[in-house]
Amino acid sequence: MLKLGLIGKGISRSQSARLHVLLGRMCGMDVSYDYLDSDQIEDFDLIKQLTTCSEKGYAGVNVTHPYKTSARKLITPRKRLPAALGAVNTVVFREDGWRGDNTDFVGFMRGYKKQFGDAKPGTVLQLGAGGVGLASAFGLRGLGADKILVHDKDITRGEELVATLTAADAQAEFVSAENLSDAVRSADGLINCTPVGMNQYPGCPFDVDLLGGQKWAFDAVYTPVETAFLRTATKSGIEVMTGFELFFFQGIEAFEVFSGAEIDADAARQDYFNAYPEALTG
Known part of the structure; x- marks a missing residue:
């Protein structure tokens, strides 16, 4: 046993x-x-x-x-x-x-490669700097992301993640609420590591009017698997990876x-x- x-x-x-x-x-x-x-x-x-x-x-x-x-x-x-x-x-x-x-960051990399193959992440905007955000950010580092942009409503937590990534030789930057729209538009990839989209917290964490033109998106939420964010991203021509x-x-x-x-x-x-x-x- x-x-x-x-x-x-x-x-x-x-x-x-x-x-x-x-x-x-x-x-x-x-x-x-x-x-x-x-x-x-x-x-x-x-x-x-x-x-x-x-x-x-x-x-x-x-x-x-x-x-x-x-x-x-x-x-x-x-x-x-x-x-x-x-x-x-x-x-x-x-x-x-x-x-x-920490199998979360390795699991993220395996999921990314399964879904997107050898495509590089490019510049990625991530919402959320908590536990799953830490793992996905280090997964992005392992995948060779050009830059990791981090936004969190808790500014201190977001800046701490950026400092941790920078100390690990990753290109990272904190994005303020005022600059968030520009960051969404300029990103190659979008990641949601917040609870928004879960059954008990419905909604889309990104402004849906800004979706389109990005290459890929990932939502760490997997209950439900098909979140409002990923549905909108798919309709906007963005390749998606589910939290599953x-x-x-x-x-x-x-x-x-x-x-x-x-x-x-x-x-x-x-x-x-x-x-x-x-x-x-x-």
Whole structure:
């Protein structure tokens, strides 16, 4: 039995369990995947919870909001984790210590390449500088983006992400609200890393009148998969990548880290949609 779990706050709607169990089945492994919701655990403490998981035989756990940054401080990073990326979403328990990784940024890169091939990102405007924004921004860095423009309503958070990217030798710039329209028009790619577009936060995070002329767009939201932003982008002739791609590829990357298996992503995609056809629409 490969024992896995997810640590986070308010995670009851996560789809991670069904993905990891399915991937295990593909590999002939029995997999259990527990939701360790801090809202449901009395006197929750991250170090205590990780220690408990290690002692109870978990191979590893995923970590999500709001504990990714704290988890990064408690682990030894795997070699591929950029030093400046101060968050982890995957912790593996080894006899010689806890190893951490961030499969979100790798998953973003895999999703981008699957959707857009070898096309370079160019100049990209990203809305949102939170956890998923950190991962996608480092994914853009890994893909060789010419410039990463960041806007966040929390100016301090946005400027901190820009400073982190700059320290990692990426070309990055914070965009103020006053300059946002010009940035949208001039961008090759547009990314939404805000909650706008989720079922509980409907709407489009970009001014729809400014869409058209950009080359590609990505929405980190995947409930629903087809967001108002991506529908409008498609109608405007922009190629799109859905948030499902990030969820799917980061999950495969995490499972490979946990299990040591190598997953056929195309076969896994087919199996997942056969088992959960609603994932196509969210």
